[in-house]
Amino acid sequence: xxxxxxxxxxxxxxxxxxxxxxxxxxxxxxxxxxxxxxxxxxxxxxxxxxxxxxxxxxxxxxxxxxxxxxxxxxxxxxxxxxxxxxxxxxxxxxxxxxxxxxxxxxxxxxxxxxxxxxxxxxxxxxxxxxxxxxxxxxxxxxxxxxxxxxxxxxxxxxxxxxxxxxxxxxxxxxxxxxxxxxxxxxxxxxxxxxxxxxxxxxxxxxxxxxxxxxxxxxxxxxxxxxxxxxxxxxxxxxxxxxxxxxxxxxxxxxxxxxxxxxxxxxxxxxxxxxxxxxxxxxxxxxxxxxxxxxxxxxxxxxxxxxxxxxxxxxxxxxxxxxxxxxxxxxxxxxxxxxxxxxxxxxxxxxxxxxxxxxxxxxxxxxxxxxxxxxxxxxxxxxxxxxxxxxxxxxxxxxxxxxxxxxxxxxxxxxxxxxxxxxxxxxxxxxxxxxxxxxxxxxxxxxxxxxxx
Amino acid sequence: xxxxxxxxxxxxxxxxxxxxxxxxxxxxxxxxxxxxxxxxxxxxxxxxxxxxxxxxxxxxxxxxxxxxxxxxxxxxxxxxxxxxxxxxxxxxxxxxxxxxxxxxxxxxxxxxxxxxxxxxxxxxxxxxxxxxxxxxxxxxxxxxxxxxxxxxxxxxxxxxxxxxxxxxxxxxxxxxxxxxxxxxxxxxxxxxxxxxxxxxxxxxxxxxxxxxxxxxxxxxxxxxxxxxxxxxxxxxxxxxxxxxxxxxxxxxxxxxxxxxxxxxxxxxxxxxxxxxxxxxxxxxxxxxxxxxxxxxxxxxxxxxxxxxxxxxxxxxxxxxxxxxxxxxxxxxxxxxxxxxxxxxxxxxxxxxxxxxxxxxxxxxxxxxxxxxxxxxx
Numbered sequence: 016x017x018x019x020x021x022x023x024x025x026x027x028x029x030x031x032x033x034x035x036x037x038x039x040x041x042x043x044x045x046x047x048x049x050x051x052x053x054x055x056x057x058x059x060x061x062x063x064x065x066x067x068x069x070x071x072x073x074x075x076x077x078x079x080x081x082x083x084x085x086x087x088x089x090x091x092x093x094x095x096x097x098x099x100x101x102x103x104x105x106x107x108x109x110x111x112x113x114x115x116x117x118x119x120x121x122x123x124x125x126x127x128x129x130x131x132x133x134x135x136x137x138x139x140x141x142x143x144x145x146x147x148x149x150x151x152x153x154x155x156x157x158x159x160x161x162x163x164x165x166x167x168x169x170x171x172x173x174x175x176x177x178x179x180x181x182x183x184x185x186x187x188x189x190x191x192x193x194x195x196x197x198x199x200x201x202x203x204x205x206x207x208x209x210x211x212x213x214x215x216x217x218x219x220x221x222x223x224x225x226x227x228x229x230x231x232x233x234x235x236x237x238x239x240x241x242x243x244x245x246x247x248x249x250x251x252x253x254x255x256x257x258x259x260x261x262x263x264x265x266x267x268x269x270x271x272x273x274x275x276x277x278x279x280x281x282x283x284x285x286x287x288x289x290x291x292x293x294x295x296x297x298x299x300x301x302x303x304x305x306x307x308x309x310x311x312x313x314x315x316x317x318x319x320x321x322x323x324x325x326x327x328x329x330x331x332x333x334x335x336x337x338x339x340x341x342x343x344x345x346x347x348x349x350x351x352x353x354x355x356x357x358x359x360x361x362x363x364x365x366x367x368x369x370x371x372x373x374x375x376x377x378x379x380x381x382x383x384x385x386x387x388x389x390x391x392x393x394x395x396x397x398x399x400x401x402x403x404x405x406x407x408x409x410x411x412x413x414x415x416x417x418x419x420x421x422x423x424x425x426x427x428x429x430x431x432x433x434x435x436x437x438x439x440x441x442x443x444x445x446x447x448x449x450x451x452x453x454x455x456x457x458x459x460x461x462x463x464x465x466x467x
Numbered sequence: 468x469x470x471x472x473x474x475x476x477x478x479x480x481x482x483x484x485x486x487x488x489x490x491x492x493x494x495x496x497x498x499x500x501x502x503x504x505x506x507x508x509x510x511x512x513x514x515x516x517x518x519x520x521x522x523x524x525x526x527x528x529x530x531x532x533x534x535x536x537x538x539x540x541x542x543x544x545x546x547x548x549x550x551x552x553x554x555x556x557x558x559x560x561x562x563x564x565x566x567x568x569x570x571x572x573x574x575x576x577x578x579x580x581x582x583x584x585x586x587x588x589x590x591x592x593x594x595x596x597x598x599x600x601x602x603x604x605x606x607x608x609x610x611x612x613x614x615x616x617x618x619x620x621x622x623x624x625x626x627x628x629x630x631x632x633x634x635x636x637x638x639x640x641x642x643x644x645x646x647x648x649x650x651x652x653x654x655x656x657x658x659x660x661x662x663x664x665x666x667x668x669x670x671x672x673x674x675x676x677x678x679x680x681x682x683x684x685x686x687x688x689x690x691x692x693x694x695x696x697x698x699x700x701x702x703x704x705x706x707x708x709x710x711x712x713x714x715x716x717x718x719x720x721x722x723x724x725x726x727x728x729x730x731x732x733x734x735x736x737x738x739x740x741x742x743x744x745x746x747x748x749x750x751x752x753x754x755x756x757x758x759x760x761x762x763x764x765x766x767x768x769x770x771x772x773x774x775x776x777x778x779x780x781x782x783x784x785x786x787x788x789x790x791x792x793x794x795x796x797x798x799x800x801x802x803x804x805x806x807x808x809x810x811x812x813x814x815x816x817x818x819x820x821x822x823x824x825x826x827x828x829x830x831x832x833x834x835x836x837x838x839x840x841x842x843x844x
Contacts, residue, residue, distance in 0.1 A: 037580075040494045040516070061712055062585035062692050063516045070583055094691045096715035117798060118822060118840040119639040120724045123620060127717055344843070348754060349775055 016083070018047040022057075025079045029072065041067045044097050053088045055080060058095040065092045129189060130199040135182035141307060143300030146176065149291035153180055157187045160195070160230050160262035164289035166253075170267045171293030174333030177266040180293070181232050184264060188230055197230040202238040206245045213244065225252045230262045236285075237267040241276040250281055257284070273455060301325040301335060308339045314346060320358045327362070338362050373416055373464050375427070381463040382409050385456070396429045408457065410436050411443035416464070468532025468557035470504040472524065474548045474566070477509070480522040481542050483707065484513035487520055487672055488538040499535040501581045502555070502562065504528045508704070512584055513538060518669050519584040519710040520676070523699065536562045536575035544571065584710055587687045587694045591656040593627055595649065597684040597697060601677035603634050603645040604670055606808040606835060611667045612638035619716035622664040627655055627686075635721055636667075641801050641839040642724055643808065648834070652683060663693055664718055669711035676709050691715070725838055726824055729817035733761055733768060734787040734830070737814045741806050743782045747772040748799035750780040755798040756842050761818075763792045772799070795821045796842040802827070805837035 016024075022045070030038055044060040045068070057076075059065045068076065069092055080087045125132050142150050149171075155163040167184075169177050185197045200208075212221040225231070231252075239245050256263055267274060270292070271285035296304065305321045316339075324338050341361055346353050353361075383390040386405045395406070406428065413419045413427070414436075421433035421440075428436075446453040484500045491497040494516075503510040509526040512519065534557050541562075545553075548566055556563040562573045607623060614621040617639075626633040632647045655661065665673075673695055677684065687694040691713055699706040747757040752774025760769040768786045773779030795818055806814065811829035818825045827837045 036494050061516065062689070063514070063519075063582050066583035066585050096691055096712075117640055117842050120637065120642065120824070120838075120840060122721075122723045123617070123637065123639050123719045125719070127719060340843070348752075 018050060021050075021080070021083055022047045024083060025076060028079050029075060032075065040064075041072075048093065048095070050087075053086045054091060055087055055089070056091045056093060058093050060095070060097045062094055065094055068092055129185060129197045131182050131185045131189065131197065133186060135179045136186055137183045139307065139311070140176065140179055140183055141300060141304050143296050143303070145294040145296045145300060146171075146180070149180060149293050152289045152291045153184050156262060156264065157184055157191075160188055161260040165257065165260070166263035166265055166285065166288040168265045168267070168271060168285050168288060168290045169293065170270055170290070172268060172295070172330070174331035175293045175295065176332055177293060178234055181234060181264050181266050185230060185232050188262075195229045196227060197232070198225075198228045199232040199234065201234045202236050205233060205249070206239060206242055209245045209248050218248070222248070222252065226255045228256065228261065230264065231256055232264040234266050235268070236265045237269060237274045239277070240274050243278075246278055246281055250278070250284070253281075253284055263288075270455065273459065295330050296332060298325055301329070301332075304332060304335055305339050308336060309343070312343050314343050316342060316346070316353060317355075319355050320353055323355055323358055324362065375413065375417065375419075377464050378412050378416065379409055381460055382412070385460050385463060395427075407439035407443050408460070410439040411447075412457075412460070412464075414440050416461075468502075468504045468534065468555070469529040470509060470526045471529075471552055471554045472509055472526035474545065474550050474553050476524040476526070477553060478545055480509065480511040480524050481538070481545055483522050483676060484511045484520050485538040485542040486675065487515050487518050488513045489515060491515070496535060496576060496580045497582070498537055498539070499576060499581065500538040500541065501533060501535050501578055503533040503578070504531050504555075506531065512581070514582055514584055514710075516582065517666065517712055518672055519582075519708075520672070521584060521705075521708040521710075523704060523706055525699075532557050533578040534560070534562055534575045535578055535581045536573050541573065544573070584708075585689070585692055587689055587692070587710075589687055591687075592654075592696075593657065593661065593686040594652070594654040594683050595632065595647075595686070596652055597677045597682045598680065599647050599649075600632070600684060601674055601679075603632065603647050604674055604677075606645050607634050607636040607643040608667060608670045608674065609804065610638060610641060610643045611636040613667065614638075618714050619664055619718055622666050622714040623670045624664050624718040624721070625662065627657075627661040629655055629658075635718070637721065637724075640798070641805065641837065642721060643805065643837050644721075644725070644835070646834045657688075661688070662718070663688070664714040664716065665693060665711055666714060669709075673709055673711075676707050724824060725836065726817070726819055726826060729790065729819055729826065731761060731763075731788065731790040731793040731818045733789075733816040733818070735768070735784065735814055735816060737806060737809060737812055737829070739784055740814065741803065743770050743784050744799050744802050744806070747780055747782055748803070750774055750777055751799050752777055754842070755800050756796050757799045757802075758794060758796045759816075759818075760794045761786070761788045761792060763788060763790065791820075793818045793820060795825065797825070797839060798842060801839050805839060808837070809835060 026042060029042065041064050045064065046058055047055055048058040049056045057068070059068060073090065077087075077090055080090065121132070124134060140150070149169050152164050152167055156167050169180060171177055182199060185199050188195055189197045208221065212218045239249060253263060265285065270290065271277065271282050274282070302321060302325045305325060309316050320342065324335065328334050328338055342353055342358060345357070345361055379390065382405050386401075388402060388405060410424050410428070413424050414421070421436040424436045425431040425433045443453070447457055481500065488498050488500065497515055501512040503512070504526070506528055507525060508523050508528070510521060510523050512521045514520070544564065548569070551566055553564060553566045556565070558572070560575055560577060562575050564571045564573065604623065611621055611623055620637055620639065624635040630649055630653065632649065634645045634647070636643055676695070676697070678697060682697060685696045687696065693711055693713055695709045696705050697707045698704065744757065747770045748755065750772040751757055757770055757772040760771065765788055766785060767783045768788065770782045770784070771780065805827045809827075809829035809832070811832050813830040815828045815830055816825065817828070821841060822843060824838050824840055827839065829835055
């Protein structure tokens, strides 16, 4: 007989001798937690039940147990509080009917053990062409942590859902196997922890803690750029986890090769697994995100308003959410439906954000600096290949960023024909789409241009 | 059972015990108090299986015995008696109450059906000034809010170190922390940090039970329970035992919520702020939202509120503003709750812009702080 069956037969006999109310009060949530050396351990939900069973029913229980198994000599009662905490999926069912957005302490949601926020799950993660590779890789990691794709390196611009994705992996792994030790650490926190450990001379302890983990998730790893001591410690941790087939998940705003001041050995480690990027979401995905958001909040907003938002906010999911939130709050506080005109007014600040400003000089300077070529006449007329490619990129960017006309660009480059300029722009456009290296170079140049 | 006791004493005990009984449909015995006549002492107990109270009072016992009787009814009866002596006997399953001009008989139940209130190992304990504990608890108890989803934050969190007690409560929108520094008369025989979380309901009972004068309370612990004990004056005999379950779980690391620095610091007169917030609150509408605006270099802050149905208000008050300009929206009731627990004449309002946590502190009293999240604008 299993412990459950034994306890079941005890309960069925006890039930005959006491009132249903007493039975329900004192025997609910009781069970046998173990039988060892002729001693039965009965777990009860609270101290009141413990006292009651010990003092009122001990003899009866012992008698019944003995009739089932002669060897039983002792019964011990222990208190095991019933866990009434709802699981993740149940939690979601509880809809907050907040009329407005009172901010809460997000720290309280975070699990103390894993540092993960339960609100990040795959269920509310929207998949589109822009992130499907990262998603597929994440699912592979969830299935067999440490086996496929180790490390998993996810990169993409701010507000596209990197943190959501990597935390969802952690939550999912924890959900399927509660014994797995999952730890989520934002890189800034990792740095301060390591710095503190060095100061308090507790590095060994920290190392031990970090190496005990089954799944280590580090967010915004690019912040360790230039932090040599942190990089060194992280390198050792990385190796030790990697050798034990423990899963490592990293996120960054750029490809590992483009993280400045990152030691080569870390770069090559980061490149050693799967690198997945998250792009900007396409229109359909943006609509899907908006629709999910209003469903979550349980409000009705007309499709033309949603289309307006999806059309005007293209690069950032977080901005998309903040726009829809603004609409929802307005709707709730004023209790009226939102027309397209209202939406335009409400979102003026978000949508007409001051556009990035640059000029001809900045673009040319950034390119010559980037390729480390003299900015004199050569750049504008030399036929050498080392000048030709940067020049083509310059033309492309002048067209794209400043909307200069082809002939105007031609004049800037020593009176070149406008067809030459068109050819250059088309060529680079194509390369930008197809050639990863060129794509990255241009992105980096753009960063330089706009950070000046 | 047969004993004689002063009505005043009896009232005290039954009044205390009656509070935690209630209508209990599954186990009607819980609507009763257990009356026990012990040598020289009357003991009254009650429980709702979450909290339990035991009270002892001096009496003249002729014959020992015990019986359970309906709590509310007995309380009403004793409440109507004049301050004199009263004799109480047990006959069959009834309680007979007799005084000068009165003889009543109340139907009761066998004491055997009454739940057994868990006992404690009383070797090591924490001893603390009950008045200080009571005042501290009163300043945080109402902040917690019942939550089925996160039971661990629905309670009050206690941390005892070797020379201080921290009491913390939050409802995830705001958080209060009271630190009681203890110099003399405090004992922590555990000789280590002790933490536990108790239900809000327990704390409300505890506040009722704790003394208003300086008198020590002892705190005992078991795996899942806590016992608060006060002693009878000039004696080592317990007067009140309040037993409660602990909330299972780990309290979140709330220190991370408390901002380490702030972008704007505003010094304000507390009474005037309370007045202004209350006025602005009239126009707060359904959302209770008021906007606080401070411009760097100015000498006044603005408090604005509006509601499409009620109207709008614009108030200002003198203040000292340091740091950046700021505009942030708050639930005015939350601000008021925090201020009402502060005793200083001036307060410091520290903000982190419109969407970061703000801190309110009484100036000159480092023992209390109140963190509040804004409403998103």
